[in-house]
Amino acid sequence: MTQQEFGKDAYQLLLNALQMMPKGSVLTLSIRESTDAESRLVIHNQSDTEVSQPDHSPLDEQLMANVHNYIAKNIGNESLMIDDLTNECAMSRSQLFRKIKILSNKTPAQLIRDYRLDTAYRLFQTDKTKRVSEVMFAVGFNDAKHFGQIFKQRFGVSPQQVRK
Secondary structure, X not given: OOHHHHHHHHXXXXXXXXXXXXXXXXXXXXXXXXXXXXXXXXXXXXXXOOOOOOOOOHHHHHHHHHHHHHHHHOOOOOOOXXXXXXXXXXXXXXXHHHHHXXXXXXXXXXXXXXXXXXXXXXXXXHOOOOOHHHHHHHOOOOXXXXXXXXXXXXXXXXXXXXXX
16 A cells, blocks of 8 residues: 555545544544554544643734734625635635634634624614614625524524614
8 A cells, every 4th residue: 555545545534533523522643553544543532521722822813813803994895705814814715714713713704704793783782773774784794684694693682682
């Protein structure tokens, strides 16, 4: 078996193990001397209730601050896309996705959506005179039905209820 074939087999075994793992599990890998991938790659799954969060470097914190600042500056832009963030951060799409997922436990799209929803919630609380449509457009949504659904899903109440 060539090293490339071993790598493919080991990668497939790892993917299968990851798909079967419950949330909050810790995965430990070890590689033994053997000729076939299945016996060389040993996967240990330990279920722990608390998984330690990795320490974030100052560069990671700066990246997240830049991402949040960019979203804040462009919050009213309904066409704000992940590609805009990649250009702003000078990173590839996959690098940015991976970094944001590690640092915030959200995808970039979820991060943008949640930031918009949190801002809408704050606007409803601070200015009770604004209509739902005004706030919706101000934070970059253009579909009232979709906005109402995801707002209620996130906060458990409708935008109209928060406004009161």
